[in-house]
Amino acid sequence: MATKSKIQEISIPKSESVEAWGMNSSSISPVFRPKTQEEIINIIQWANVNKKSIALRGGGCSYGDASINSQGIVLDLTNFNRIIHFDSKKGIIEVESGARIKDLWENGIVNGFWPPVVSGTMMPTIGGALSMNIHGKNNFKVGTIGEHVLEFTFVTAKGEVLVCSPKKNSELFYSAISGFGMLGVFLTVKIQMKKIYSGKMKITPVVTKNFEEMFDYFEREYKSSDYLVGWIDAFASGKSLGRGQIHKAVNLESGEDPDFPANCALEKQHLPSRLFYLIPKKWMWILMRPFSFNLGMRLINFAKYIASILVNGKEYFQGHAEYAFLLDYVPNWKFIYKPGAMIQYQVFIPKENALDAMKEIFQLCQSRGIVNYLSVFKKHKPDPFLLTHSVDGFSLAMDFPVTKRNKENLWKLCYEMDEIVLKNKGKFYFAKDSTLRKQIMESYFPKENLKKFKLLKKKYDPNNILSTDLYRRVFLNETN
Ligand SMILES: Cc1cc2nc3c(=O)[nH]c(=O)nc-3n(C[C@H](O)[C@H](O)[C@H](O)COP(=O)(O)OP(=O)(O)OC[C@H]3O[C@@H](n4cnc5c(N)ncnc54)[C@H](O)[C@@H]3O)c2cc1C
Structure with missing residues (x-):
């Protein structure tokens, strides 16, 4: 020291x-x-x-x-953000840890590479992404971001600089990734990017009438998909509990796209900043705000479900950035939740228990009169990192508004949902968490992982x- x-x-x-x-x-x-x-x-x-x-x-x-x-x-590491080197033949990128996912994909796509794992926003840094070991809509297929890291340099909290890879200082490699910034600072990171052969992917939108159909589709289709994500209308109940829409995405093969590589240019990937060429998208949250209450959100979820019936099964092609980061193109959408703003409650449940657990969670929310405004469903697989949040199963991410009036009851509801998750051997995710308590964390983490941490x-x-x-x-x- x-x-x-x-x-x-x-x-x-x-x-x-x-x-x-x-x-x-x-x-x-x-x-x-x-x-x-x-x-x-x-x-x-x-x-x-x-x-x-x-x-x-x-x-x-x-x-x-x-x-x-x-x-x-x-x-704050966001000014430590240089791209150190990009090997455009092998697709290996080396960055300072404050570089963002945005930097990764923008540098990669023009050379025919896409980051192996991205979150629903392009704004996380690589250091933050490794620290939480983020997953994408392809988690079931390629695992978490940590599985694509070739090497990183790290300064431990003691001040010692080490090089880590799956073979070098491997214990630290597998614990700093997922270690939520508690062991030291990622300095530089080398990541293997994924080869692509088009600026677009083939998307299939599929409407699902309830949770059962959503689960069935994921289990039937995941082997033939590159990405799968489900949206769920949390207000629907009875036979329609868990109804929603899935977007399946498949990468194009080499030679399949005559517009490649022209459609990888950044101007073909970024979405216009105006809606219908008229309304600046940065105003959209103001237009959405009048709907930001239970009845308004029930209507929006219903309208989205009806719209998804109209396009059911109609395949189309979509740019990588648009598919991955759609919400980034609606700047400040979270402002609709002001003044108390919002929490996300995300649970990861093993596949054998997930259907029943998720139904119970939705029914509980409805019976307590606190229904989440946006729910996202994904499929996962386990990974080798010490504090992993992933499971061989499914996750449900739920956005709840926080208000002065509902805060106490919302936290109580989260504690009730915690019990359902524990009973079903599920897990939580620090990147999304606002309500977890020590006794719950100690119950779901394997004892040996906690001891080692x-x-x-x-x-x-x-x-x-x-x-x-x-x-x-x-x-x-x-x-x-
Ligand atoms: C709209 C939205 C969509 C999202 N979608 C997903 C998703 O699909 N999948 C998913 O997994 N996550 C998702 N997330 C969560 C997000 O990817 C994670 O929270 C990620 O960790 C954020 O990275 P960050 O750079 O913003 O880090 P911060 O949020 O600032 O920090 C996250 C953690 O990283 C640590 N940290 C930051 N930099 C370093 C460093 N250089 N070295 C060591 N530790 C460091 C911090 O101490 C903290 O513990 C989403 C978030 C949003 C807002």
């Missing part, structure tokens, strides 16, 4: 507001924004000597308090400098 003499003096920046993506929690903290590896290492060493608590922050796209620190400093935390962060509101809430049982 560094001694005081080797560390450059640091002046603590002015405090500012740091917000969760769902805008339901925030802190006032000093925020460092280093641009170089040397600055990052120096801050880590300085924090050790001065016993300062630091939360690492990437794009701030975690829905809850994963990159917030009410009790200390925030280290605690040992690694002591080994790589002996002064406990890395901490977040999420860590204190879920691991230390503290409220901020």
Whole structure:
């Protein structure tokens, strides 16, 4: 560990507001924004000597308090964002950890490569994505992002710089990825991108009348799909419980697309910033806002379901970015949930229990009168990372508005849903979480993984400098 003499003096920046993506929690903290590896290492060493608590922050796209620190400093890595090298033959990209998924795909697609795993938004950094070990709509097929990382450099919370890969320092490789920023900082990352042969994919929209049909379709079609995602109308009940729409996507084969590579140009991928060439999309949240209450959202979900019947089975071609990041093209859509904003509650349930568990969850929400406004359904497979959230099964992500009036009851509902998830051997995901409690986390994580994580935390962060509101809430049982 560094001694005081080797560390450059640091002046603590002015405090500012740091917000969760769902805008339901925030802190006032000093925020460092280093641009170089040397600055990052120096801050880590300085924090050790001065016993300062630091939360690492990437794009701030975690829905809850994963990159917030009410009790200390925030280290924002978004200015540490260079593309170091892109091997356009092999599709291997090396970036600084503050580069975003947007940088990855924009650099890749013009050379015929797409990131192997992307989230529903292109704004996360690679450091944040590895730290949560994100999954995409292709999780059932290619696993999580960590499975495509060839190597990374890492400064542990003690200040030691290490190179990690599945073979080199492999214990740290498999625990820093998924380690939610608690063991150290990702510095540079090498990722294997995926070859594509078209700027578009073939999409099949399929309407499903209830949960049973949704599950059946996923199980029948996943082997012939590259991506699968389901939207569910959470307001439907009875025989229609879990009704919705699936979008299946398949990549085109080499030689199949006469417009390749022209349709990989960025101007063919990004969507126009105006709706019908007229209304700026940045105003759309204002137009949507009048519907942001239970009856309005019931209507919108119903209208979406009817629209999906009209296009059922009608195949079309869609650009990669549009399929992957549709919501990014409606800027600030989350503002419809203001002033209290929103939480996402996402559960991962083994396949043998998932259907019954999800039905029970929806019925519970309806009986409590708190129905989520947007539900997304995906299929998953297990992965080898220490704090993995994935299962051999399915996930359901549910967006709930938070208001002064419903907050207490919403949290109670989440606690009730936690019990259904535990009973069905399910899991939760730190990237999405706002409500998890220590006793629930200890019940669903395998004991041996938890024990190993605690040992690694002591080994790589002996002064406990890395901490977040999420860590204190879920691991230390503290409220901020
Ligand atoms: C609209 C939307 C859609 C989403 N869709 C998906 C999805 O489909 N699949 C999915 O898996 N997730 C999804 N997410 C969640 C998102 O991908 C994760 O929360 C991701 O971790 C965010 O990365 P970030 O850079 O914003 O990091 P932050 O949210 O800022 O931080 C996340 C974690 O990473 C740590 N961290 C940040 N940088 C570093 C670093 N350099 N080194 C070490 N630790 C670091 C932080 O301490 C924190 O624990 C979605 C989020 C949104 C808002």
